[in-house]
Amino acid sequence: MQIENFCSINGEEYRLQPFTLVIFGGAGDLSQRKLLPAMYHLFATGHIAEDFRIIGYGIPEMSSEEYRNFVEGALKKFQVDGYNEETVKKFREKLFYVSGGLEESKMYRKIYELYCETSKDKGKYQVIFYLAIPPYFASQVISNIGQLEFCSGGTVKKVIMEKPFGVDTESAKKLNIEVGKVFQENEIYRIDHYLGKETVQNILFFRFGNSIFEPLWNRNYIEHIQITVAESIGIEHRGAFYEKAGVVRDIIQNHMMQLIALVAMEPPVQFEADYIRDEKVKVFKTVKEMNFEYISENLVRGQYGPGNIKGENVLGYQEEKGVSASSSTPTFIAGKIHIDNWRWSGIPFYIRSGKRMARKVTEIYIHFKTPPLKLFGDECGDIEPNGLILSIQPEEKISMTLNLKYPGTKNTPYPVEMQFDYKSVTGGVKLDAYERLIIDCLKGDLTLFARQDGIEAMWKIVDPINSYWEKHDSHPEFPNYFSGSWGPQKAFDLIEKEGRKWRFSDES
Numbered sequence: 001m002q003i004e005n006f007c008s009i010n011g012e013e014y015r016l017q018p019f020t021l022v023i024f025g026g027a028g029d030l031s032q033r034k035l036l037p038a039m040y041h042l043f044a045t046g047h048i049a050e051d052f053r054i055i056g057y058g059i060p061e062m063s064s065e066e067y068r069n070f071v072e073g074a075l076k077k078f079q080v081d082g083y084n085e086e087t088v089k090k091f092r093e094k095l096f097y098v099s100g101g102l103e104e105s106k107m108y109r110k111i112y113e114l115y116c117e118t119s120k121d122k123g124k125y126q127v128i129f130y131l132a133i134p135p136y137f138a139s140q141v142i143s144n145i146g147q148l149e150f151c152s153g154g155t156v157k158k159v160i161m162e163k164p165f166g167v168d169t170e171s172a173k174k175l176n177i178e179v180g181k182v183f184q185e186n187e188i189y190r191i192d193h194y195l196g197k198e199t200v201q202n203i204l205f206f207r208f209g210n211s212i213f214e215p216l217w218n219r220n221y222i223e224h225i226q227i228t229v230a231e232s233i234g235i236e237h238r239g240a241f242y243e244k245a246g247v248v249r250d251i252i253q254n255h256m257m258q259l260i261a262l263v264a265m266e267p268p269v270q271f272e273a274d275y276i277r278d279e280k281v282k283v284f285k286t287v288k289e290m291n292f293e294y295i296s297e298n299l300v301r302g303q304y305g306p307g308n309i310k311g312e313n314v315l316g317y318q319e320e321k322g323v324s325a326s327s328s329t330p331t332f333i334a335g336k337i338h339i340d341n342w343r344w345s346g347i348p349f350y351i352r353s354g355k356r357m358a359r360k361v362t363e364i365y366i367h368f369k370t371p372p373l374k375l376f377g378d379e380c381g382d383i384e385p386n387g388l389i390l391s392i393q394p395e396e397k398i399s400m401t402l403n404l405k406y407p408g409t410k411n412t413p414y415p416v417e418m419q420f421d422y423k424s425v426t427g428g429v430k431l432d433a434y435e436r437l438i439i440d441c442l443k444g445d446l447t448l449f450a451r452q453d454g455i456e457a458m459w460k461i462v463d464p465i466n467s468y469w470e471k472h473d474s475h476p477e478f479p480n481y482f483s484g485s486w487g488p489q490k491a492f493d494l495i496e497k498e499g500r501k502w503r504f505s506d507e508s
Contacts, residue, residue, distance in 0.1 A: 227350070
């Protein structure tokens, strides 16, 4: 189909200042797997200009040349797209390294000295500090950054902070105050890589760019909503971290809440950062407060035991490195939440997330109400309701189930699926999530980053869950689901008692 008067989709241009990216945890796992490959790919594809530097800061003792070898090895190990020896050679020249502990304030001076040595015109540069470190080091690092000379001069400075941002509402408020002493709010980029995914961003375009859906996007036509964030992997090397975090702090407080907000929010006044974030915060503030009685009846927790994933036997959570053999940390949650506003009153949002699930999948399922009259007779049972599926990973697609007549003489309704997927229509996603978010930070676009009030509002929602479970942490039935399954039986009981079912189950 020929579309007339369509705006150009080619040739995205970025007018970016020269920059220096300082990565705290520059030799860590996140840097190796995500950040450095993202920076290389942006460089290799021409999305960022030649005039930039990357300074890694970390505990392992290395020279800058040894760091370059280390990064090259990481690019090979993680099979970065577009790996090219000549391009890697040029990329290596951008890399520098400082060894030191995160608490050693005197070592931070070396970052500034290296910045001055490597920047041609330091007044023109913007400096981005990326905290690829465990969250409990954040306050200390921010305080030390504040002592650096370019944090009080004319250089543009920004900080990117990974989730979780704090461990509860009070710690988040305290961290916001501490970060605010060094950076202005428009210089703080609280990153959630889920928001960098094209399909997540497309939720807003799909809703507000198509007039056929917005009139249906409410309690009058939607029966319920399901959001699943399932991973087939376990906690891998993050045992010590996960023991402190659990599934609520790791996934629900950030990823899940952001997905809920994108589905539930009202149209923003304009498609600009603060207008969009204003609407998200309104959603967080209207989530029905969960007291202990509500949590005990409407939320289920779980912990994975040994099992089999794709033919491979895997350990249970309590057998993982860095995990207590009697741990009661949940690796799974399923539950029902309500948004108490005019649009969503009475409509349940079912959420589910877990480690070591049957397969990796992140999707939002909008379940529309069944037609009010049974026009086609009783011979085939109930007609299937319409369903809209916003699939985020591993497939990146949007699909909808519709009812048509099956060919023949009988009036037999037959469900079919209409879908759009990025790979077949656009050739695939152009930038991965981290690449997109790094570009947005360089451009100064805060749309896909959480604001201070949003962070605190999300913690207020989940704090009662953590508080209740930590006060009732005796869980002799843990582990209560096998690796490779879709979670504990209670998760199925939760939704099936209301005459509904999860889109994914052990049989699917």
